[in-house]
Amino acid sequence: MKSKIVFYNPKSNEGKKILPMSLLAVGAVIEGKYDFSIVDGNCVRDPVAEIRARVRDGANLLAVTVMPGPQLSLAVPHCRALKKEFPHLTIVWGGYFPTQHAATCLQAGFVDFVVRSHGEFIFLALLDALATDSDFRGIAGLSYRDTSGAIVENPPAPLPNPDELPPWPYHRLDMPQYLRDTFLGSRTLPHHSSYGCPFFCNFCGVVNMVKGRWLPQSARRVAEIAQLYVKNWGVNAIDFYDSNFFTSEARVAEFAERVLPLHIAWWGEGRIDTMLKYSDRTWELMRDAGLKMVFMGAESGSEETLKQMNKGGTLTPAITLEMAAKIKRHGIIPEFSIVLGNPPDAEKDIHDSIEFIRKIKKINPSSEIVMYTYTPVPLDGALFDEALATGFRFPETLDEWISPAWLEFSRRHSAHLPWLSDRQMQRVRNFERVLNAYYPTTTDARLRGIWREALRAVSAWRYGLRFYESPLELRALQRLVRYQRPETSGF
Template sequence: LSLIDKHRVELLGVSVMPGPQMAAGMEVCREIRKLRPHVPIVWGGYFPSIYPEATLNAKYIDFAVRGQGEDTLLELLEALRGERTFESILGLSYKDQFGFHRNNAERPMKGPDTFPWSPFHRLPVEKYLRPSFFGKRTAVHHASIGCPFNCSFCGVHAAYGRTEKFESPARTEAILRHLVDRYGADSVQFYDMNFFLSEEQARELMDRIAPLKLRWWCEARVDIMSRYSDETMQAIRRAGCTMIFFGAESGSDWALKEMQKGITTEQTLIMARRTREAGIIPEFSFVVGNPKDPERDTRETLAFIRKIKRINPDSEIIIQHYTPTPQRGSMYGDVDDKISFPTSPGEWAEKKWMDFTLRIDTRAPWMKDKTKRLIDNFEIVVASRWPTVQDIRAPRWGRYLLQTLSAWRYTFRIYTAPHELVLAQRFIDLRKPKRESL
């Protein structure tokens, strides 16, 4: 409040994702509206991009920025100053003078090179460099914006319109070099939806960042990387790549088609082998419980995970229940009529939907309790048999205990009631591998 009063703030902007961030943003905005009602409030980020109507249903939110927001926000400031109309701003949703919701046309996405660097000099960067499996001072970076693919369970394409634009390899190198030289970063996590697309661009970037001696993590697709040459895979490893996250999603090719994922199970197995040969740890994430036939999808996916582990025991396995995200089109599995989603931020912040968003309570009408228990129990056994290498806090004895307790269950496929593993995990406080949302 003191900052608002001191600097004559023209608007309050909040970036919002579903989950705890939204609940915290909602609480702050309610108070600001109550105590400083003259300050316009705008939400941006994934939540208003996917749910603009629900966003504007909140009385304390005046505007929603959909998709890429840099230019939209600047133009909104111009409109608030009377220099242009709200109707002229692409990517803006707002309430008109009569309270009706208006959704302007989408804003074409620009590439990162059209914008300046992040203003590192205005931020306490040192506070954001945290210890991780990859290093003592791990930074984060986005080398691209968006995603060109159309996975029907994902909310990213709803926000960015199936487009991904990369910054130049020279710019990525320059930013990383700045983080190393100025702030002492020794590792980095790339939060791009797809860090690798063009093999030629990948080779150039690897050649540029290899001298920085960084250890790093990224996300990629098995269909793209399975086509890369052995030389490119080795170049990626030499450049410091330690771990790659792959959305394998299912062990059923029919389910992958339902998801419009565009990959095959064979490509996932290829990358399990090729990452082992290259000395890179793969993370394979699965969305289990296809609504068309959740029992079959579960059965085939759990068997497929065991096959991956035979090929590459170092593979990190991430298992998630299918929790649908409302799309502008149709959700996969024909579940549109099976779930009634909230219509305002306040409803999304209720415990029921917060637990659903965070996958704490993933009950869905198409999933039998027996199948859900099987998925959960299998995950507990696998996580105990192979504790994630990313948990830098877990003691060696704790890892050994979990591996010993779970070995017989995994060997004999006995997943029912793993009470001893649940108790051991609570005692050891085992960290789960990286999780994704949206």
């Protein structure tokens, strides 16, 4: 039977209205071929009621995008309830969580199909198979339960090339509501201009999606999308959510040249070792074309940990410090993410990384530091092996995944990792508070003159003496000034 589809983006954390790009990408390939609509849980109060109405109106396939964390915690009860109410409704999950835990999703009983990795053509093939009553064996990238109830995982599908995919069907959404006021600009929209990442860092969820492949849209196409954003919605800033926007210097330089006349601000995520090799001309071009900030994984101050993360060799603490100095010269703000408390010796790892962060800040005080704890993903490698050796295990059911402790885990703030004690976690949080007071972010326009000075003056003795414990006075002061860091969650 031909499917009529409702796409669903369950509310993501804090309900931020971020363009649901996954659904636009998948919708683009079925536009004109299948009847579909999108329900964005970030934009409607009762998404289940909305989906129910569309099913009553003839929709027979619910296609849900699921990230680990808050989105999963809604996808599970919502899909379970809808399946109970409408047993004929076919439920398909795609996205980061089902890609990594397909069998767990299918075992729950209410998910009929899992589309693994970038799913445009897999989904189209599934719809075609359902329409013609064909079997699913030949559909690479699909997981499902066969007639006997056994779980079948077809081999992985090739990664689609985003440069060859059709344009996103923006007209399916009420675009103005996705314009966000961010530190980059008052009318910010995101785009995702490449698929994958050529690296295999073994703490990263992207590796399982793409296995080291990276396929970009051309500079020309990305610039055309920027032009469309400006023309249609008055956009003045773009955040590029690519896992690795800066992989190709030639592409970035050409993009910068093309968007120079648009006077937009932009942000992206890149590798320190790659970008250190960029010429000064490219850096100047990027700055002149509006690049304001780059998110980079510095990850650790310990060379040993970097090796375990499979970052070793090309990324070292020394080159992160080099980047901190270089990017400062070009007037662009770096956001360095650091993963603290890695196994096996979390205590030493925390100590080393705190000292490393202090070095970065000394060289470039405007650096933003984004602190995470290591949150294992199911990947072969030393780091995951160390985690397993401490007794770490993933949940085996969706209900366990959405328990409060595992939700915290998915959000990378877990206090329940076997190799990390509560005291160590608290130490990281305390240090973060003192650091943010001593070096207040430069990206919050509200935080000017006297407040910056006040935060710095009150925290100076702590920072100087490395005394981070119980910084209650800083918490009170930061609350008073409503201290806000740039958007970092999700990356």
